[in-house]
Amino acid sequence: MSIPVKLDKIDRKILEILQANAKITNSQLSKEIGLSPAPTLERVKKLEQSGVIHSYHAQLNPSKIGLGVNTFVLVSLTGHNKDIIEIFIEEINKIDEVIECHHITGSGDFILKIITGDIAAYQQLMLERVSAIKVVDNLQSMVILSTFKDSKVMPVPDGILK
Structure with a gap:
């Protein structure tokens, strides 16, 4: 079993938003979490690299x-x-x-x-x-x-x- 990654409030907010809408632009995501686009993208990449964000999928009907x-x-x-x-x-x-x-x-x-x-x-x-x-x-x-x-x-x- 892997050790959980430590997440702060901003990381949790990013995860909440991306789970609701994985197609959101980095610009819109940055506005919603209150950071500029560069640090927002850096946080998302860190969440992906750490394995917290495992993949992105289209949910079919x-x-x-x-x-x-x-x-x-x-x-x-x-x-x-x-x-x-x-x-x-x-x-x-x-x-x-x-x-x-x-x-x-x-x-x-x-x-x-x-x-x-x-x-x-x-x-x-x-x-x-x-x-x-x-x-x-x-x-x-x-x-x-x-x-x-x-x-x-x-x-x-x-x-x-x-």
Whole structure:
């Protein structure tokens, strides 16, 4: 686990603004945080270089591109040794429809978030790709009926100050 980067109030404000609008210009960002453009850009670059800002992405509307079925899948593996876990991770990373994969505690070993166009595509994916991974023992699917919160904005804790 990495050590948290120390952030001051201005860094936290930059992170809050960039999470809300990553397309904001440096000039506008500098106005909103009360610094001139040069030190603002320097702070953003420092946040990027330190790994606090990991990447920038366009968030797509799934329904606008024909992706209408979202599911969570609880996966249990045939065992828990390093080789089995590595085989699973290697194979799951080859499946584009798996948009999240988390190693978890509890009744399963992994939880996946899968997105497909329709139920038929989901069924085919599960039968031909996911359940075909040789180290998969059991799968439990949960279809997402409605989503009421899907925030990509992370709270930046006050406790990590310079």
